[in-house]
Amino acid sequence: MDTSRLLPPGRCEPTPEAVSRLPVSALLLACLDARFKRLTRWQGLSRCPGQAEAWTCRLRHRPGIFGWLPQSCRETPDACEAGFTLHYFPTPEDRLFDHFSLAAGWTALGEDFRAQVRDFANQPALWPLFGLGRAVLVATRRMGAFFFRFEALEQDIILMPAGLRGEDGWVVRPGEAEQNLPAWALGRELFDVVAGALTFGLGCPPAALVQSEAPGWRRLRLADGTLREEPDDEPLRGVGLAWGEGVTGREKDLRLPTADTEHLWLADGNLPPEEAEAPCWQAHDLENSDVRTAPETVDHRPGLIVLTGFLGSGKTSLLLEMLEHLRAHDQFVAIIQNEIGATGVDGYLVDGGESALTLDEGCVCCTLAGSLSNGIRRLTQQFQPERIILETSGLANPLNLLQEQDSWADLARLEMVVTVVDAVHAQDMLRCSDIARDQVRGGDVLVVNKIDQVDPAAVERLDACLRQYNPTAPLLHTHHGQLQPGILFDAGNNANGASRYAPSAPLLRRRNHEDEAFNAVCLPQPETLTRQTLAHWLGKLPPDVFRLKGILRLADVPDPLVLQGVGRRWEVHPLGSPFEDDPFLVFIGRQLNSESLQP
Amino acid sequence: MTTEKNISRRNFLMGAATGVCAGLFGAMGVYSYTSSAYNRLPKTARKFEDFGACRRVKVTNISETSWFSNATLMGDIKTAGGLLVNQYTIGWPPFGNGKGIAKGSYESGIASIQSMLPGDIAQAWEVQKKLGLHPENPGGFSALVEVESLDGTVHKYLLDTGWSFEWMDQAFKREKIDQMLAAREIEGLFLSHEHWDHFWGFPVTMKYDNRLPVYTHDGFYKEGLQYIKDSGYKGNLDIQKTALKRIIPGMVVVKYDVPIINRVFGETSLAFNVKDKGLVLVSGCCHQGILQCTDYVRTNLKYDNDKFHGIYGGLHISPFEDWDPKYDDLVIALGSYGFERIGCNHCTGHLTAKKFVAAGYPVVRGTARFRSSSPDYLGNGDTIEF
Numbered sequence: 001m002d003t004s005r006l007l008p009p010g011r012c013e014p015t016p017e018a019v020s021r022l023p024v025s026a027l028l029l030a031c032l033d034a035r036f037k038r039l040t041r042w043q044g045l046s047r048c049p050g051q052a053e054a055w056t057c058r059l060r061h062r063p064g065i066f067g068w069l070p071q072s073c074r075e076t077p078d079a080c081e082a083g084f085t086l087h088y089f090p091t092p093e094d095r096l097f098d099h100f101s102l103a104a105g106w107t108a109l110g111e112d113f114r115a116q117v118r119d120f121a122n123q124p125a126l127w128p129l130f131g132l133g134r135a136v137l138v139a140t141r142r143m144g145a146f147f148f149r150f151e152a153l154e155q156d157i158i159l160m161p162a163g164l165r166g167e168d169g170w171v172v173r174p175g176e177a178e179q180n181l182p183a184w185a186l187g188r189e190l191f192d193v194v195a196g197a198l199t200f201g202l203g204c205p206p207a208a209l210v211q212s213e214a215p216g217w218r219r220l221r222l223a224d225g226t227l228r229e230e231p232d233d234e235p236l237r238g239v240g241l242a243w244g245e246g247v248t249g250r251e252k253d254l255r256l257p258t259a260d261t262e263h264l265w266l267a268d269g270n271l272p273p274e275e276a277e278a279p280c281w282q283a284h285d286l287e288n289s290d291v292r293t294a295p296e297t298v299d300h301r302p303g304l305i306v307l308t309g310f311l312g313s314g315k316t317s318l319l320l321e322m323l324e325h326l327r328a329h330d331q332f333v334a335i336i337q338n339e340i341g342a343t344g345v346d347g348y349l350v351d352g353g354e355s356a357l358t359l360d361e362g363c364v365c366c367t368l369a370g371s372l373s374n375g376i377r378r379l380t381q382q383f384q385p386e387r388i389i390l391e392t393s394g395l396a397n398p399l400n401l402l403q404e405q406d407s408w409a410d411l412a413r414l415e416m417v418v419t420v421v422d423a424v425h426a427q428d429m430l431r432c433s434d435i436a437r438d439q440v441r442g443g444d445v446l447v448v449n450k451i452d453q454v455d456p457a458a459v460e461r462l463d464a465c466l467r468q469y470n471p472t473a474p475l476l477h478t479h480h481g482q483l484q485p486g487i488l489f490d491a492g493n494n495a496n497g498a499s500r501y502a503p504s505a506p507l508l509r510r511r512n513h514e515d516e517a518f519n520a521v522c523l524p525q526p527e528t529l530t531r532q533t534l535a536h537w538l539g540k541l542p543p544d545v546f547r548l549k550g551i552l553r554l555a556d557v558p559d560p561l562v563l564q565g566v567g568r569r570w571e572v573h574p575l576g577s578p579f580e581d582d583p584f585l586v587f588i589g590r591q592l593n594s595e596s597l598q599p
Numbered sequence: 600m601t602t603e604k605n606i607s608r609r610n611f612l613m614g615a616a617t618g619v620c621a622g623l624f625g626a627m628g629v630y631s632y633t634s635s636a637y638n639r640l641p642k643t644a645r646k647f648e649d650f651g652a653c654r655r656v657k658v659t660n661i662s663e664t665s666w667f668s669n670a671t672l673m674g675d676i677k678t679a680g681g682l683l684v685n686q687y688t689i690g691w692p693p694f695g696n697g698k699g700i701a702k703g704s705y706e707s708g709i710a711s712i713q714s715m716l717p718g719d720i721a722q723a724w725e726v727q728k729k730l731g732l733h734p735e736n737p738g739g740f741s742a743l744v745e746v747e748s749l750d751g752t753v754h755k756y757l758l759d760t761g762w763s764f765e766w767m768d769q770a771f772k773r774e775k776i777d778q779m780l781a782a783r784e785i786e787g788l789f790l791s792h793e794h795w796d797h798f799w800g801f802p803v804t805m806k807y808d809n810r811l812p813v814y815t816h817d818g819f820y821k822e823g824l825q826y827i828k829d830s831g832y833k834g835n836l837d838i839q840k841t842a843l844k845r846i847i848p849g850m851v852v853v854k855y856d857v858p859i860i861n862r863v864f865g866e867t868s869l870a871f872n873v874k875d876k877g878l879v880l881v882s883g884c885c886h887q888g889i890l891q892c893t894d895y896v897r898t899n900l901k902y903d904n905d906k907f908h909g910i911y912g913g914l915h916i917s918p919f920e921d922w923d924p925k926y927d928d929l930v931i932a933l934g935s936y937g938f939e940r941i942g943c944n945h946c947t948g949h950l951t952a953k954k955f956v957a958a959g960y961p962v963v964r965g966t967a968r969f970r971s972s973s974p975d976y977l978g979n980g981d982t983i984e985f
Contacts, residue, residue, distance in 0.1 A: 010817030029858040044922035058922035332673040384677040486924025
């Protein structure tokens with residue numbers, strides 16, 4: 001057992017405050033491992049303002065929010081002990097909403113409930129309404145052993161003998177339960193995650209498990225609204241886990257104080273089956289996790305995020321946002337960019353350096369099996385990224401890509417398809433291009449960009465139009481691709497795209513850019529080009545040029561410039577980094593030929 | 600007998616007028632938190648610990664380019680086994696042993712250069728160029744912190760000591776830190792945490808002054824403590840065990856006990872009370888996140904105007920991903936504190952720094968010299984004054 005990762009290595013004895021802090025430290029460490037997060041269905045954590053050891057968190061399978069609140073910490077002659085209460089705050093749509101008391105339900109419907117929950121450590125009125133049970137963590141003086149136990153009623157019941165009538169019916173029938181909360185099961189979900197984190201941090205599973213039961217109670221709602229507690233058959237249940245040495249002989253730290261039944265299991269024996277699957281028995285060795293009980297942990301493939309969207313919609317801006325967000329969270333991301341046309345521009349804009357790969361061999365949706373698989377293979381061999389973002393060319397049809405995913409599914413795990421939609425041009429493109437329609441259909445999340453350049457009514461019409469092609473994907477609105485990336489990843493997690501990509505989907509080849517007569521022409525930049533001559537040239541381009549990109553060296557501007565244009569609008573701005581190659585322009589449109597494009 | 604239907608309680612609660620429910624539940628009363636389960640007080644009182652004041656704080660970035668290729672660094676970490684691998688085993692200089700990635704150890708690494716420390720760090724680094732992985736990648740973080748007391752005396756300190764012996768020696772010479780150390784003008788070196796890019800350049804400081812007070816904390820592992828000895832340190836090593844340590848009036852070191860990537864524990868930040876202005880926070884990485892940093896300081900310390908005046912460092916909200924991604928937004932969070940002067944280093948991220956500027960925050964921009972890549976944050980050789 002190694003305590004030096006969870007407590008300051010320069011100390012050989014814990015303090016009560018350090019024990020109070022141990023659950024959140026253990027979670028911090030464990031969340032550095034993506035496998036732990038997948039195993040525990042971890043969504044995220046927020047610390048309560050002003051109370052660092054109190055926090056709320058979400059687990060993926062529950063819509064509501066869990067809360068963890070330190071209550072006390074003290075020293076005893078041979079140990080330091082911290083006590084906590086566990087809470088759950090349901091959403092109105094939660095299946096569990098009706099199991100809470102009326103006052104709890106009413107509070108949960110309040111407008112600022114979410115803000116109150118984030119700050120629940122400073123909102124004592126919430127604690128008993130949403131309480132599940134109690135936990136205690138004990139660290140012995142020489143840190144030879146840790147004891148962690150949880151207790152809660154199997155069902156936390158409040159009966160209402162008089163019932164409650166609404167206008168035309170019973171809200172609670174007389175004698176029925178106003179509250180019937182599965183406190184034990186729900187509380188165990190949170191406790192088990194923290195126990196798993198302790199196993200992860202200590203590097204070993206518990207040495208002992210104690211299950212105990214004691215007489216429980218229920219409460220009655222009296223006529224004057226107060227509560228009376230009375231004994232009940234409903235048991236109070238307890239579970240205790242111990243890590244380290246010398247745990248036998250200290251069962252009192254693991255069982256309920258008033259226990260009338262108790263079972264002890266040592267880790268080398270056979271654990272009761274309902275306990276054996278808890279994360280605390282697996283988190284120390286995620287590499288060798290049993291693929292039956294924890295399949296999510298054995299998947300080593302990087303996640304693949306496909307970023308698609310029509311020409312000039314703003315994919316690269318969004319890509320930059322996503323990259324920085326992931327890097328700030330210490331995630332290693334590699335990029336594959338696909339540029340149709342012989343020279344890649346975006347590679348210079350994205351500060352990915354060596355971990356960005358540009359696939360220049362035409363459109364990835366056409367030369368799929370070869371280049372994408374090879375690209376993924378090259379990146380994973382060289383860098384072992386956790387995630388790969390594939391920025392497709394603006395003319396790529398993601399449905400082609402997805403239908404042929406058999407060729408790369410063993411290399412990467414598809415996470416989501418993000419489709420960026422240009423609010424200015426989308427309606428036109430959806431009308432005339434099958435590829436644009438498929439990009440919308442194929443998206444798990446639709447990001448409507450450039451909303452600052454259209455009026456709100458047009459955005460509404462566009463949303464309605466997008467919904468026709470994709471009724472289920474979340475719609476996010478941005479300008480300049482500026483989107484808090486966490487919101488994007490959250491939306492992607494919640495979108496249900498899996499069914500769309502089932503291998504059994506019909507294998508029709510979707511239209512690709514050649515079918516729609518899109519092509520790209522790359523021209524070298526004329527040697528003496530000034531701002532004025534550039535403006536003149538671009539002003540007389542044929543209407544079939546839809547997209548324009550390039551890197552330029554103008555005679556009257558010292559530094560290299562990036563040229564970006566969509567439709568009739570174009571702009572230049574400084575590249576911001578050195579550029580050694582020859583300046584060029586890439587024109588993308590329908591049936592273009594180089595003669596018609598000369599200056 | 601009528602079989603009256605059951606009303607869904609959700610509908611009842613939503614449909615009933617607020618007044619009805621308030622009356623109902625008010626009458627139900629006794630949802631008190633004073634049951635035996637709840638021992639804590641509902642609000643933590645602020646402690647307002649007075650630690651004095653100073654007149655001015657100036658931070659000079661000696662180097663903030665911790666490394667030059669993120670892809671190389673992250674690639675090495677991933678190949679070695681990920682964010683939980685012990686940094687000393689990865690195989691980076693100055694602890695390379697020639698055996699390749701993830702086969703390193705402190706002992707085998709130091710053996711190759713021990714005899715050259717700290718007198719001949721140039722030779723030591725040359726040896727490591729052959730034994731360590733990607734020797735062209737290390738840079739390092741180090742800052743000069745000058746504090747002017749109320750009586751006019753200026754105290755100089757170093758915050759961290761970088762990574763590459765070669766790069767840091769160059770940077771020290773460029774900013775004249777070598778001369779300041781040799782003249783014993785620098786009153787202390789604060790080692791914020793044990794990470795490679797903040798600490799492994801320790802022999803460079805030792806080369807010029809191996810007796811200055813060095814402040815670490817109880818989060819350092821035995822390898823780190825041994826490295827301090829092996830680098831020829833002969834002074835008084837201060838190992839902070841408490842959360843708060845006073846240095847001079849108006850200056851404290853705050854310690855955050857938090858596990859950090861690659862087997863590192865705990866980080867310290869410097870907090871100053873600048874007279875008539877307020878609190879200034881200076882940190883290297885701020886792995887604990889600014890939420891926890893500002894929370895702690897606000898709960899415990901007393902500072903002028905009860906105001907957050909300035910902040911410099913690697914600005915991250917929190918080491919955790921928030922369950923509500925809206926709140927994972929540093930741009931919004933930082934705005935809520937009302938800082939009057941903000942300086943970021945590269946840890947903050949280009950786009951984020953740009954967004955601060957775009958949001959009109961009082962960001963002090965840099966000059967992008969000496970291999971720092973963007974003027975949106977304070978780079979190598981740049982300064983900020985509070």
